[in-house]
Amino acid sequence: MRKRASQSPYLKLYDGRVIKFPAVMGVLNVTPDSFSDGGRYLEADRAVEHALAMEAAGADLIDVGGESSRPAGASEVPVEVELARVRPVLARLSKRLGVPISIDTRRAEVARVALESGAAIINDITALEHDCEMAPLAARTKCAVVLMHMRGGLANHIEFARYRDVVREVVEYLEARARFAAGAGVVRSRIIVDPGLGFAKTAQHNLKLLAALPDLCALGYPVLVGASRKSFVARIAGAGERELEFGTAAANALAVAAGASIVRVHDAGAAVAVVRMAAAMAGRDRRFRRNA
Numbered sequence: 001m002r003k004r005a006s007q008s009p010y011l012k013l014y015d016g017r018v019i020k021f022p023a024v025m026g027v028l029n030v031t032p033d034s035f036s037d038g039g040r041y042l043e044a045d046r047a048v049e050h051a052l053a054m055e056a057a058g059a060d061l062i063d064v065g066g067e068s069s070r071p072a073g074a075s076e077v078p079v080e081v082e083l084a085r086v087r088p089v090l091a092r093l094s095k096r097l098g099v100p101i102s103i104d105t106r107r108a109e110v111a112r113v114a115l116e117s118g119a120a121i122i123n124d125i126t127a128l129e130h131d132c133e134m135a136p137l138a139a140r141t142k143c144a145v146v147l148m149h150m151r152g153g154l155a156n157h158i159e160f161a162r163y164r165d166v167v168r169e170v171v172e173y174l175e176a177r178a179r180f181a182a183g184a185g186v187v188r189s190r191i192i193v194d195p196g197l198g199f200a201k202t203a204q205h206n207l208k209l210l211a212a213l214p215d216l217c218a219l220g221y222p223v224l225v226g227a228s229r230k231s232f233v234a235r236i237a238g239a240g241e242r243e244l245e246f247g248t249a250a251a252n253a254l255a256v257a258a259g260a261s262i263v264r265v266h267d268a269g270a271a272v273a274v275v276r277m278a279a280a281m282a283g284r285d286r287r288f289r290r291n292a
């Protein structure tokens with residue numbers, strides 16, 4: 001049986017800032033084609049406004065991405081296009097945003113520009129596999145990294161949704177990628193793992209992984225969960241605006257109760273309320289412990 005390692009209740013970034021868990025990561029997709037909010041924040045001013053609104057709503061960090069990974073065959077964008085999307089947004093955000101920024105990218109070149117603009121976290125949906133420069137960059141800069149599980153490429157990952165034991169395979173993969181990252185010099189206390197809901201996963205796989213979050217938490221790394229508005233939520237809860245939001249809220253509440261440290265969301269205000277409530281009910285908020 002796996003030895004259970006304990007998770008830290010916070011993440012200390014290289015610049016001294018601290019993210020207390022459970023935390024809300026607000027999604028800022030600077031893309032024309034993201035599955036839920038594509039095109040809404042492609043214009044830099046609107047993107048900045050939205051990030052500031054998410055911060056005001058209580059988001060603990062903002063995840064900026066310039067390439068969509070939606071399962072319906074996302075098209076790969078050239079690195080210049082990805083850079084042209086995120087660079088002006090990052091430049092403006094670094095002067096105005098108080099909370100930390102993570103950069104959602106598979107490319108070291110994009111991550112490097114983002115880190116130079118003040119980002120403190122690399123969110124890599126390929127767990128540092130896509131670009132061999134990513135691990136050395138993370139090690140050199142001492143930034144935090146999110147290692148996410150997926151299989152296949154952006155356009156075809158759903159074809160790879162085949163597992164003997166999805167929980168065991170995802171947990172073992174993330175453990176191996178975390179070991180690789182630490183071996184490459186990434187600061188161990190800044191490694192975050194993510195089961196990659198919807199990435200080469202059917203609805204059934206996502207449900208199994210959500211039910212097994214304690215096993216993933218037992219690795220000892222903070223766990224990030226990205227259920228927000230994904231197609232399995234639409235399939236289970238319904239595809240209307242309200243159904244998606246409440247379905248997302250239920251997934252986030254149970255994820256926090258099961259030990260998740262970060263939830264990645266489109267509606268930060270809703271998620272903040274959900275996370276606060278779930279954390280208090282699960283005894284993860286000191287102020288509301290029964291014997292406090």
Ligand code: HH2
Binds near residue numbers: 029068148
């Ligand atoms: N999901 C998406 C993108 N990046 N990163 C992590 N760590 N975990 C996730 O679950 C995750 C992620 C997909 O969602 P979204 O950003 O809304 O859509 P798109 O990729 O189409 O921009």
